[in-house]
Amino acid sequence: EDKVVQSPLSLVVHEGDTVTLNCSYEVTNFRSLLWYKQEKKAPTFLFMLTSSGIEKKSGRLSSILDKKELFSILNITATQTGDSAVYLCAINNAGNMLTFGGGTRLMVKP
Amino acid sequence: EPEVTQTPSHQVTQMGQEVILRCVPISNHLYFYWYRQILGQKVEFLVSFYNNEISEKSEIFDDQFSVERPDGSNFTLKIRSTKLEDSAMYFCASRGGQGRFQNTEAFFGQGTRLTVV
Numbered sequence A: 001e002d003k004v005v006q007s008p009l010s011l012v013v014h015e016g017d018t019v020t021l022n023c024s025y026e027v028t029n030f031r032s033l034l035w036y037k038q039e040k041k042a043p044t045f046l047f048m049l050t051s052s053g054i055e056k057k058s059g060r061l062s063s064i065l066d067k068k069e070l071f072s073i074l075n076i077t078a079t080q081t082g083d084s085a086v087y088l089c090a091i092n093n094a095g096n097m098l099t100f101g102g103g104t105r106l107m108v109k110p
Numbered sequence B: 001e002p003e004v005t006q007t008p009s010h011q012v013t014q015m016g017q018e019v020i021l022r023c024v025p026i027s028n029h030l031y032f033y034w035y036r037q038i039l040g041q042k043v044e045f046l047v048s049f050y051n052n053e054i055s056e057k058s059e060i061f062d063d064q065f066s067v068e069r070p071d072g073s074n075f076t077l078k079i080r081s082t083k084l085e086d087s088a089m090y091f092c093a094s095r096g097g098q099g100r101f102q103n104t105e106a107f108f109g110q111g112t113r114l115t116v117v
Helices: none
Strands: A003-007 A010-014 A019-026 A030-038 A043-049 A056-058 A061-066 A071-076 A085-093 A098-100 A104-109 B005-007 B010-013 B019-024 B031-037 B043-050 B053-057 B065-068 B075-079 B088-095 B106-108 B112-116
Touching: A003 A085, A003 A098, A010 A019, A019 A030, A019 A085, A019 A104, A030 A071, A043 A056, A043 A061, A043 A071, A043 A085, A043 B106, A071 A085, A098 B043, B005 B088, B010 B019, B019 B031, B019 B088, B019 B112, B031 B106, B043 B065, B043 B075, B075 B088
Parallel strands: A010 A104, B010 B112
Antiparallel strands: A003 A019, A019 A071, A030 A043, A030 A085, A056 A061, A061 A071, A085 A098, A085 A104, B005 B019, B019 B075, B031 B043, B031 B088, B043 B053, B065 B075, B088 B106, B088 B112
16 A cells, blocks of 8 residues: 655744755655645645656755655745645556655744 | 636535535536535545546545536536545545546546534
8 A cells, every 4th residue: 555654734933034844755656745734725746756866946945856775855945934834745547546644744934 | 827617615414305506617628526525534535527428436425425427517426325435525626638648637626525423
């Protein structure tokens, strides 16, 4: 059974801090790892990672995948209150369904 | 920007009643999904649909559940006889690509909150 574990479960930081969110996984037939941001309702897509060692960046967010050690990290630099959300990591397997982790709840205080 | 739309946003139903949750996927997408998230828990895969048939389903997706793409634009999830434990947020998602194994991201709708009383 595919498994995705995220840590920490929750995190409280102040604006301007840098955070690192972790995702480890066990999966048969890995195709990709995805990061989503969930604020109130729908998960919104952030990154899709398929290859080890290639950093994906979007503004203050970046992510990297290690397929040997089976983990990924999501970094957010210079955090803002608008970054407060639940960050979800998901694995896409050969069946093209997503297996989600439990999420990391990030709260950024002013 | 194209988006996945779901209706209704919130549905309250009595136990034992049938419900139909509706989704309009992004128009040129080929792969469609239903996921659910019970309050405070993980997002869980229910079913995927490709080429007018179910391609994968989870253990949650039992005989009480069915999906349909009746008219080429809507994608529906029907729960035949709702139970209290069906109360959850149900997300529809769609994915593009030219074939089943194309590796592209899934886009999610805003969800339907189903409350069974």
